[in-house]
Amino acid sequence: MGEMLVVPKRETLADKAHSELKSRILQSVLEPGTKLSIDGLARTMRFSQTPLREALARLEAEGLVERRPLVGYTVTPLLTSKEFNDLFEIRLLLEPIAARMAAERPRKEHPEGLNEIVGLENLAQSSGGEFHSDAKLSQLEFTEADARFHWEVARHGSSQFANAIRRLDAHLHLHRAYLEPEFIRETEAEHQAIAAAIIGKKPLAAEEAMRRHLERSRVRHATAFRNAESAASAAKPRAKRAKTTQ
Amino acid sequence: MGEMLVVPKRETLADKAHSELKSRILQSVLEPGTKLSIDGLARTMRFSQTPLREALARLEAEGLVERRPLVGYTVTPLLTSKEFNDLFEIRLLLEPIAARMAAERPRKEHPEGLNEIVGLENLAQSSGGEFHSDAKLSQLEFTEADARFHWEVARHGSSQFANAIRRLDAHLHLHRAYLEPEFIRETEAEHQAIAAAIIGKKPLAAEEAMRRHLERSRVRHATAFRNAESAASAAKPRAKRAKTTQ
């Protein structure tokens, strides 16, 4: 019964390369427009080309890099202001309903469902307390915890909604904009309100809590977005050229 | 100015392998649960392993195959009835709004936008006339044209909505269920209504046309879905085992 024994999930080199590259892009070590040379990366990262190809193919599917056949991969540009707004409009359409579904779902349906729901409370404040020494890494951890929370909530309601929301990769794009530190406290509080509504099986409350969370989150990110955009346009008026090849 | 000259887009072996496998899965030549052995495929398809890995990685991202590290790939199971309903609920949330946006968008914004919009009319009846000799292949062509139409409509409205809708891969999953022939005529008529509303710049009409189209489409597919599901459950009550390894 208690077969919760998690297999070590042996990680292949392609997995390592994938998460490593993803991490670098999200931390802006690799800026948008950077050319990603395959055997260049193979040399610097000490991998071979084959696992790197698989990693890059996945990153392309996630929308973090773009591929041009027989030419190479480049890091995807940041979201424009319009794209940012549209992304949140989509989230506002999907996530509140997913949260409502999660609260409506009968508890006994999935045996492990309870554990997951209780886990929401922890997830809601997962990266709460202390900060990592490296600010960017801490930011990355927070973003990942945030993504996990939103995904878990949706997963309780509907696998299809969860997939759709996950594939938005909203967090991937959002992270690359600068994130104010006080975001975290507010975000956690709102997450806990959502989790409480779901655990308490209050569908309408859950839906409304998620909607408010997203609306506030949009405002929070929007300011950072404006800063990033103006800074970018000031720095380099024309951005047609590729950056340093890696 | 008229640089419409489309570069041949040289197709790499990974691209060929990807579309070839995708085609086989969609035509149910490779049924759900089938084990996809990498060097087995390499032998039968006369490719090498490297491009096949890239193709499989992309198929995994599209949700058509599942990967277990150090074990292999398998073809994804068909959608359940609940998943099917959720998928259409998501589409009903996103696509009507995308259609409205497409109708609202100022014509001059994109120079090539006009061509694309006019193309919608053709796209709406693209695979209309004659049928291919192979019914399954014709079905595949129709599904692809349908996917293109929905994607183009969304793309006129918002790149983010278009991405989100494309990544649902609704057509990929739907296609694998059987498709009644008379679907096509009804589908085309509804598509043309949508295209007309967009070209005529009537946002509310476009939104409503898309909504009605999706609702009818859901009913059309639902019957086929029930047939497929009951047939499947009758054929093999337990489906835990992997099928013939390819």
Next chain:
DNA sequence: CCACCGGACATCCTATAGGATATATCCTAT
């Protein structure tokens, strides 16, 4: 008869070499 265990096999994963292609540089001619 069932459970546990060890070995053989198939398959995945990784590394590396060679052919093919796009890009950049340099030169020449107008």
Next chain:
DNA sequence: ATAGGATATATCCTATAGGATGTCCGGTGG
């Protein structure tokens, strides 16, 4: 000086070989 073209280099793409791992099957003990 600028436009056009040829050459050279870097890089992508493909193929193949070998090490590592999971799975399956037969045997032994309880």
